[in-house]
Amino acid sequence: MIDYLLSFLILAGALFTFIGSFGLWRLQDFYSRLHAPTKATTLGVGSLLLASALFFSTRGEGLSLHEVLVTLFLFITAPVSAHLLSKAALHLRLRSLAELPEDTAGGEADSKTDQP
Amino acid sequence: MLSVVIDLAFSLVGAAFALSFWRLLVGPSLPDRILALDTLYVDAVALLVLLGIHRSSTLYFEAALLIALMGFVSTIALCKYLLRGDIIE
Numbered sequence: 208m209i210d211y212l213l214s215f216l217i218l219a220g221a222l223f224t225f226i227g228s229f230g231l232w233r234l235q236d237f238y239s240r241l242h243a244p245t246k247a248t249t250l251g252v253g254s255l256l257l258a259s260a261l262f263f264s265t266r267g268e269g270l271s272l273h274e275v276l277v278t279l280f281l282f283i284t285a286p287v288s289a290h291l292l293s294k295a296a297l298h299l300r301l302r303s304l305a306e307l308p309e310d311t312a313g314g315e316a317d318s319k320t321d322q323p
Numbered sequence: 324m325l326s327v328v329i330d331l332a333f334s335l336v337g338a339a340f341a342l343s344f345w346r347l348l349v350g351p352s353l354p355d356r357i358l359a360l361d362t363l364y365v366d367a368v369a370l371l372v373l374l375g376i377h378r379s380s381t382l383y384f385e386a387a388l389l390i391a392l393m394g395f396v397s398t399i400a401l402c403k404y405l406l407r408g409d410i411i412e
Binding site: 210220227237240256263274287298299301 | 331333336340342345357381405
C-alpha cells in the first residue's frame with residue numbers, strides 16, 4: 208500500500224519537474240516562460256520531498272523531518288526569485304507577446320520608454 | 324515496482340535538466356539564462372532527493388539544502404546586478 212503511494216508521489220513529482228522545464232524550453236516569450244519553472248517545478252520538487260519524507264518515516268527510524276526544511280525553503284524562495292526576475296525583465300524592457308495595459312505602455316518595446 | 328518508478332523518475336528529471344541546460348545556452352536574454360540557472364538548481368535538488376531514496380541514505384539532504392540555499396542567493400545576486408548594476412550598494 209505504502210509502495211503505491213510512494214510510486215504515485217515520485218512519478219507525479221518527476222512529471223511536474225519535467226513539465227516545468229518543458230515549458231521553459233517551449234514557451235514563446237520571457238513572461239510566459241517565467242510561469243513554467245516557478246510553479247510546476249516547485250510543485251514537482253515538493254511532491255518528491257513529500258515522497259522522501261514518507262519513505263524515510265516508514266523505514267522504522269522514527270519520523271524524518273529533514274525534508275520539511277528543504278520544502279519550506281524552496282516554497283518561500285521560489286516566489287521571491289520569480290518576482291525579482293520579472294522586475295529585472297521589466298527593467299531591461301524585454302519584448303512581450305501580449306499587449307501591455309494602456310497606462311503602462313504599448314505592446315512594442317519601443318513605446319515602453321516612459322516606464323519607470 | 325519502486326525501483327522501476329525511481330529509474331523512470333531519474334530519466335524524467337534528467338530530461339528536464341537537459342531542457343533547462345538548452346535554455347541556459349540558447350536563451351535570448353539575460354533573465355532567461357538566470358531563470359534557466361535557477362531551474363537547474365531546483366532540478367539538482369530533485370536529483371539529490373531521488374538519489375537519497377534510491378540508496379536509502381539520508382546523507383544527501385544537507386547537500387540538497389546547501390544547493391537550494393546557494394541557488395537562491397545566486398539568483399538574487401544576479402537579479403540585483405541586472406537591476407542596479409551593483410550587488411552590494
